[in-house]
Amino acid sequence: MYTHEQFQGESGDNRAEAQTLLEWDYFTFGGNETDLSNTFQVYYNLGSEWRTRMELATNFRRKFFKDFYWSVNLLESFDSAPPSDQKKNDVSINLALGWSF
Numbered sequence: 690m691y692t693h694e695q696f697q698g699e700s701g702d703n704r705a706e707a708q709t710l711l712e713w714d715y716f717t718f719g720g721n722e723t724d725l726s727n728t729f730q731v732y733y734n735l736g737s738e739w740r741t742r743m744e745l746a747t748n749f750r751r752k753f754f755k756d757f758y759w760s761v762n763l764l765e766s767f768d769s770a771p772p773s774d775q776k777k778n779d780v781s782i783n784l785a786l787g788w789s790f
Contacts (some may be wrong), residue, residue, distance in 0.1 A: 690732075691703070691705055692705075692732075696775060704736050704738075706732045706733060706735060706741075706742075707733045707735055708731070708732050708733075709730070709731040709733075710727050710729070710730050712726070712727065720752075721751065721752055722752040723750070723751050723752070724749070724751075725749050725750075726746075726747070727746070728745070729743070729744070730743065730745075735779050739769075740768070740769055740770040742764050742767065744765070744767075745764070745765040746764050746765075747786070748760065748761075748762045748763075756788055756790060757790050759782070759785065759787075760783075760785045760787065761784055762782070762783040763782050763783075765778065766779045
Protein backbone atom coordinates (compact mmCIF):
# COMPACT_ATOMS: atom_id res chain seq x y z
CA MET A 690 0.00 0.00 0.00
CA TYR A 691 1.02 3.63 -0.40
CA THR A 692 0.79 6.10 2.51
CA HIS A 693 0.98 9.89 2.68
CA GLU A 694 1.42 10.98 6.27
CA GLN A 695 1.72 14.46 7.72
CA PHE A 696 2.16 15.15 11.42
CA GLN A 697 1.03 18.54 12.67
CA GLY A 698 3.70 21.17 12.13
CA GLU A 699 5.85 18.94 9.87
CA SER A 700 6.17 18.35 6.14
CA GLY A 701 4.41 15.36 4.57
CA ASP A 702 6.02 11.97 4.03
CA ASN A 703 5.23 9.40 1.31
CA ARG A 704 6.09 5.73 1.80
CA ALA A 705 5.31 2.23 0.58
CA GLU A 706 4.11 -0.20 3.25
CA ALA A 707 3.16 -3.87 3.46
CA GLN A 708 0.03 -4.65 5.47
CA THR A 709 -0.92 -7.72 7.49
CA LEU A 710 -4.48 -8.08 8.78
CA LEU A 711 -6.06 -10.53 11.20
CA GLU A 712 -9.80 -10.50 12.01
CA TRP A 713 -11.85 -12.61 14.38
CA ASP A 714 -15.62 -12.28 14.91
CA TYR A 715 -18.05 -13.98 17.29
CA PHE A 716 -21.81 -13.45 17.33
CA THR A 717 -24.99 -15.03 18.66
CA PHE A 718 -28.63 -14.81 17.62
CA GLY A 719 -31.80 -14.71 19.66
CA GLY A 720 -33.14 -12.52 22.46
CA ASN A 721 -29.82 -11.32 23.82
CA GLU A 722 -27.72 -10.93 20.69
CA THR A 723 -23.99 -10.57 21.25
CA ASP A 724 -21.37 -9.34 18.79
CA LEU A 725 -17.63 -9.41 19.45
CA SER A 726 -15.13 -8.40 16.77
CA ASN A 727 -11.36 -8.01 16.85
CA THR A 728 -9.13 -6.55 14.16
CA PHE A 729 -5.33 -6.45 14.32
CA GLN A 730 -3.39 -4.65 11.57
CA VAL A 731 0.37 -4.30 11.12
CA TYR A 732 2.02 -1.94 8.62
CA TYR A 733 5.69 -2.50 7.70
CA ASN A 734 7.65 0.31 6.07
CA LEU A 735 9.28 -0.96 2.85
CA GLY A 736 11.72 1.95 2.55
CA SER A 737 15.13 2.44 4.09
CA GLU A 738 13.83 3.59 7.49
CA TRP A 739 12.74 0.75 9.81
CA ARG A 740 9.24 1.47 11.11
CA THR A 741 6.25 -0.62 12.14
CA ARG A 742 2.77 0.63 12.95
CA MET A 743 0.10 -1.51 14.61
CA GLU A 744 -3.60 -1.06 15.32
CA LEU A 745 -5.87 -3.21 17.48
CA ALA A 746 -9.64 -2.64 17.51
CA THR A 747 -11.97 -4.63 19.77
CA ASN A 748 -15.72 -4.07 19.73
CA PHE A 749 -18.26 -5.75 22.03
CA ARG A 750 -22.02 -5.18 21.65
CA ARG A 751 -24.82 -6.82 23.66
CA LYS A 752 -28.55 -6.44 23.14
CA PHE A 753 -30.36 -6.20 26.50
CA PHE A 754 -34.00 -5.23 25.81
CA LYS A 755 -35.87 -5.37 22.49
CA ASP A 756 -33.78 -3.12 20.20
CA PHE A 757 -31.65 -1.52 22.94
CA TYR A 758 -28.00 -2.44 23.36
CA TRP A 759 -24.82 -1.48 25.20
CA SER A 760 -21.34 -1.58 23.74
CA VAL A 761 -17.67 -1.24 24.65
CA ASN A 762 -15.10 -0.34 22.00
CA LEU A 763 -11.31 -0.29 22.44
CA LEU A 764 -8.75 1.09 19.97
CA GLU A 765 -4.97 0.87 20.46
CA SER A 766 -2.52 2.42 17.98
CA PHE A 767 1.27 1.98 18.12
CA ASP A 768 4.05 3.57 16.07
CA SER A 769 7.61 2.27 16.57
CA ALA A 770 9.26 5.46 15.22
CA PRO A 771 7.08 8.58 15.60
CA PRO A 772 8.57 12.08 15.38
CA SER A 773 10.68 12.88 18.47
CA ASP A 774 8.00 14.96 20.21
CA GLN A 775 5.11 12.50 19.59
CA LYS A 776 3.86 9.55 21.67
CA LYS A 777 4.42 5.95 20.50
CA ASN A 778 0.93 4.75 21.32
CA ASP A 779 -2.62 5.99 21.76
CA VAL A 780 -5.55 4.24 23.46
CA SER A 781 -9.25 5.06 23.39
CA ILE A 782 -12.22 3.40 25.08
CA ASN A 783 -15.81 4.13 24.14
CA LEU A 784 -18.86 3.04 26.19
CA ALA A 785 -22.29 3.47 24.62
CA LEU A 786 -25.99 2.79 25.05
CA GLY A 787 -27.92 2.61 21.82
CA TRP A 788 -31.10 1.76 20.00
CA SER A 789 -31.18 0.05 16.61
CA PHE A 790 -34.16 0.31 14.30
